[in-house]
């Protein structure tokens with residue numbers, strides 16, 4: 001089944017998410033001369049979140065390039081390099097600043113291949129640390145991934161584990177299209193098993209993190225982790241939840257979701273981006289339009305970010321995005337409702 | 341602190357002093373020094389609060405840059421506007437904001453300037469003419485153009501002063517804003533606080549010209565590069581730029597060459613600069629420099645200077661105590677201010 005994660009055979013260690021991303025970057029640069037990194041403070045500073053770390057010392061300033069604070073310019077430079085034989089990997093320091101780079105990503109990178117009748121391709125990767133929970137307030141905490149999933153020509157990934165962070169980044173660098181990877185800032189320090197070799201996690205495949213019978217919980221990015229924790233608690237209450245980690249929102253793995261809902265008859269979708277007009281709306285509509293609709297025993301429920309910018313105050317900040325308790329409550333209510 | 345007089349003629353009574361210093365009377369100097377102390381003490385207390393776990397999030401401290409914030413705003417009138425940056429605590433205090441309401445914001449309290457919604461990077465005092473700090477580098481620059489248009493349309497004689505960093509001058513927004521302000525002769529003063537670094541990137545690697553002020557030539561406006569740690573020097577240049585803006589002659593670009601003593605933010609390990617460089621700049625402390633000059637000219641004695649500093653410390657201590665005891669916002673008000681009604 002597509003939901004299976006490719007487990008590599010060799011050496012497997014505990015790495016943090018940030019270390020796993022760095023390992024992928026290093027392996028990609030070792031294997032392919034065309035790959036280079038650039039972005040604000042990715043060099044000797046090591047990246048705002050320490051992701052690039054010591055890479056500038058390993059690969060030199062020609063391949064790990066500090067840029068001026070010029071997001072539109074660097075996004076466009078990535079496009080230019082990509083269409084002429086390079087494999088740029090760009091870091092946008094906080095995903096919020098991608099708003100300054102929209103033109104090049106949306107009008108240029110996403111459309112060049114199509115507009116040119118398939119005669120060019122744009123093999124570039126953009127890494128974007130996003131999400132709330134660090135007290136960085138409204139302009140440094142957004143989850144904007146759904147914007148890009150609305151643009152044909154782009155691929156949009158949200159790996160939630162160190163294993164996937166590495167494997168999906170390597171797959172993205174191989175991919176001949178522009179790929180945006182949204183990395184939740186709170187995931188950077190989380191640890192997990194990561195094989196030492198360079199392996200790929202295919203783009204467009206969701207992962208079933210936990211099998212269950214009563215309800216399907218689809219989560220993306222950090223919400224997949226929270227859904228797993230919630231499922232553990234629900235099990236204590238006798239509710240068997242199946243947890244699907246979306247991993248890729250464009251392309252989206254509808255098959256895995258549909259098969260799960262066919263089995264559980266209930267669906268809860270959890271994501272940090274603003275609930276309105278978000279990922280959950282798309283998934284709900286896909287189910288509603290498919291024959292799986294007939295298998296539902298209860299309405300589909302979405303848990304997403306509030307209709308509010310992310311506030312600074314920590315109490316408000318938590319209230320603005322779904323928490324583990326919210327998932328437990330929503331799932332339990334949904335299961336009870338379906339039984340009534 | 342209401343002393344904002346910058347009486348040029350009184351300079352004649354202080355013939356042995358350089359004209360920039362002579363131009364500032366004692367009341368103005370005392371007011372400026374008080375503000376510089378308030379900024380320094382505010383930042384120190386902010387840092388200490390962070391260390392004690394009283395705030396979450398990050399902050400960008402402006403210790404070492406006090407003279408540029410206070411000097412640049414010195415010629416502004418009460419109804420003028422400023423726009424600030426992520427490193428904005430100093431601008432806010434220089435413009436006359438109340439430290440206790442700033443600390444309340446910093447602690448995320450309902451009583452803060454932005455009711456705890458904005459935090460360190462978004463402190464605004466709209467009634468006080470501070471149209472806000474900004475989390476987006478360069479974000480304030482085009483807004484200043486619009487404020488300038490508004491002033492011109494309303495013929496209210498005000499001036500808009502917009503602060504930004506050397507790093508921000510590499511954003512497209514900087515170039516677009518200067519061009520528009522210039523073609524429309526808007527009453528805007530662009531103040532670049534060149535502290536030598538973006539986050540970690542030295543200006544010599546980030547731009548091909550030696551001075552940010554050199555960029556003014558491309559937009560046919562005056563460009564001044566000044567010692568940003570010299571309060572009187574900054575004030576003199578700002579006075580000229582503000583007068584030009586107010587008289588309808590158009591915008592100016594001022595570059596204050598200064599230095600931040602602390603890291604960029606709390607996660608900075610200072611890997612991109614040397615201890616020696618930081619030490620050298622600490623010797624250029626804008627507060628001590630001004631005090632030494634005042635003492636040398638017998639304008640203030642040591643005890644009266646000491647008193648200004650102690651009073652500032654007391655005000656900051658009181659502000660922190662006030663802020664700590666204020667209430668948190670209520671989560672039920674989460675979406676209250678998303679739209680105007």
Ligand SMILES: Cc1ncc(C[n+]2csc(CCOP(=O)(O)OP(=O)(O)O)c2C)c(N)n1
Pocket residue numbers: 040069071093097100400426427475476477478504505506507508509535537538539604
């Ligand atoms: C558009 C945008 N890009 C990047 C950042 C991250 N960032 C915040 S401050 C900063 C450095 C800004 O340098 P400068 O303009 O010189 O101001 P300074 O921090 O030196 O006061 C960076 C890169 C941001 N906040 N906004």
Ligand SMILES: [Mg+2]
Pocket residue numbers: 505506507533534535536537538539
């Ligand atoms: Mg700077």
